[in-house]
Amino acid sequence: MHGEYKMPGGKLVVIDLDVREDHLAHVQLSGDFFLEPDQALQAINRALEGRSIELDDDALADVVRDALPPGTVMYGISPEAIAVAVRRALLAEAS
Amino acid sequence: MRTTWHDHDWQLIHEAPQAPTLHMALDEALTDAVASGQRPPTLRIWEWASPAVVIGRFQSLRNEVDSDAAQHHGIEVVRRISGGGAMFIVPGNTITYSLYAPTSLVEGLTFQESYALMDSWVLEALGELGIRAWYQPLNDITSEAGKIGGAAQTRRGGAVLHHVTMAYDIDAAKMLQVLRIGREKLSDKGTQSAAKRVDPLRSQTGLPREAVIARMVDTFRRLHGLADDRLHDDELAHAQKLVRDKFGTMPWLLDVP
Numbered sequence: 629m630h631g632e633y634k635m636p637g638g639k640l641v642v643i644d645l646d647v648r649e650d651h652l653a654h655v656q657l658s659g660d661f662f663l664e665p666d667q668a669l670q671a672i673n674r675a676l677e678g679r680s681i682e683l684d685d686d687a688l689a690d691v692v693r694d695a696l697p698p699g700t701v702m703y704g705i706s707p708e709a710i711a712v713a714v715r716r717a718l719l720a721e722a723s
Numbered sequence: 724m725r726t727t728w729h730d731h732d733w734q735l736i737h738e739a740p741q742a743p744t745l746h747m748a749l750d751e752a753l754t755d756a757v758a759s760g761q762r763p764p765t766l767r768i769w770e771w772a773s774p775a776v777v778i779g780r781f782q783s784l785r786n787e788v789d790s791d792a793a794q795h796h797g798i799e800v801v802r803r804i805s806g807g808g809a810m811f812i813v814p815g816n817t818i819t820y821s822l823y824a825p826t827s828l829v830e831g832l833t834f835q836e837s838y839a840l841m842d843s844w845v846l847e848a849l850g851e852l853g854i855r856a857w858y859q860p861l862n863d864i865t866s867e868a869g870k871i872g873g874a875a876q877t878r879r880g881g882a883v884l885h886h887v888t889m890a891y892d893i894d895a896a897k898m899l900q901v902l903r904i905g906r907e908k909l910s911d912k913g914t915q916s917a918a919k920r921v922d923p924l925r926s927q928t929g930l931p932r933e934a935v936i937a938r939m940v941d942t943f944r945r946l947h948g949l950a951d952d953r954l955h956d957d958e959l960a961h962a963q964k965l966v967r968d969k970f971g972t973m974p975w976l977l978d979v980p
Contacts, residue, residue: 630786639808639861642786658783658979662806662834662861664878669781669979703806703834704861 631717635661639704643713645676652679652714661705668700672710681718685711726827734952735940737768740814743775743801748965750821750884751804752958757823758880764828765952766943768936769819771812774798776901777888779807779875783979792900802976803886807862807875810888811898818872818924818936821886829883835860838874841885848942852928852935864889869922890923891932 631643639661646653655676657669675695676688683691688711696707741749746769756762776798778787787809788800810817822841829837839858846864849856849871859865864872864887872889924935943949969975 637860639806642783644783644786656783656979658781658786660779660782660806660808662876663781666780666804701834 629717629720631713631715631720633709633713633716635705635709638706638709641705641709641713643710643717645714645717647681647718650681652676652681655714657710657713659705662701662703663705664701665697665699668697671695671697676714685715688714724827725830726825728828728947731764731824731828731947733943733947733949734763734765735768735943735949736765736952736954737940738770738954740770740772742772742966743777743799743812744966744971745962746771746819747777747801747803747970748962749954749958750886751879751965751970752962753821753823754804754877754879754882754884756958757825758882762823762955762958764824765822766940766949767821767823768940769821771814771817771819774814775812776800777810777812778802779809780804780877781806781979782809784977785980787903789901789903796897796901798901800976801970802978803875804879805875805877805884805886807873809902810873811894811902812888813892813894813897815932816890816892816894816923818889818891818932818939819887820939821884824883824885826878826881826883834876837883838862838876838885841876841883842874842887844943844946845887845889845939847946848939851942852930852938854924854927866922866927868927871922871924871927890921891935892925893921893923895921 629645633641635641640659642658644656655673657672672692672695675691689707692707692710757764776788776793793800846856854866856864856866856871862874863870872887874887876883876885
């Protein structure tokens with residue numbers, strides 16, 4: 629499943645994922661944003677892996693925020709934007 | 724401490740055409756060389772030996788590129804070390820350059836300010852060619868007639884890499900066959916057509932590509948000082964090793980599948 633969100637004033641935030649027994653699986657964040665250090669990408673993917681599909685956007689954003697390596701810098705992307713992209717991917721699954 | 728352009732002894736590298744993977748590797752090798760103090764701050768003008776799609780560090784290969792179409796047209800797909808969006812490169816159709824600078828040059832600036840600072844000389848050069856161009860945040864160079872180019876930055880150690888691709892000419896039909904440009908991406912751009920978003924320098928200046936580059940180099944030299952340099956043998960060897968170990972490998976290309 630695939631969700632995209634063009635963050636206002638930011639870049640395109642994309643989530644591809646599967647759902648396994650009501651939990652997020654094979655989560656892959658991508659897009660044309662800027663993120664440093666680049667290992668933060670895998671840290672975010674791992675943090676979202678296995679989370680319940682029942683989490684609301686605030687909780688998803690918290691999961692992402694807590695997973696960021698110290699000193700992470702985001703430009704054109706945010707934990708909130710990632711949460712929206714996850715939500716959109718899940719809605720794509722439902723339809 | 725914050726430094727200014729004139730605190731640095733700027734060097735110019737402008738080599739004969741090189742392969743796309745080598746360009747990716749040179750950006751890493753030369754950024755690290757400036758970070759370690761082995762090389763003074765440098766402007767590198769790129770010449771492309773073959774067509775390529777260059778995807779951003781965090782872009783999904785499958786989402787961004789129609790790999791079958793790319794292969795059909797003989798276009799190599801490579802991943803760069805900076806974020807940002809995909810670029811479609813045909814030799815002679817783009818003007819691409821990199822700046823390798825100590826982070827002291829952009830210290831205390833917001834990201835937006837640092838992008839604008841690193842390209843202030845280009846906006847000046849374009850102005851001298853009669854094009855009123857400006858920065859459109861986050862990372863586009865644009866004009867009344869349309870987008871001219873896109874920039875990306877990344878920081879490694881004590882150095883910042885700032886690189887830009889500007890469209891000199893464009894094969895929009897082929898670009899749209901190879902790049903998957905989604906509707907969501909265009910949602911706040913105010914136009915329907917990806918091809919129409921770009922207006923290349925050829926039509927805007929009426930000048931040969933070499934003349935535009937010559938003007939850019941002259942403007943940089945006048946504003947900031949610039950000495951002619953070459954790629955050193957050890958730098959080239961380092962970059963070639965990076966091609967073998969990283970930029971030319973499937974794990975790197977597929978890092979974001």
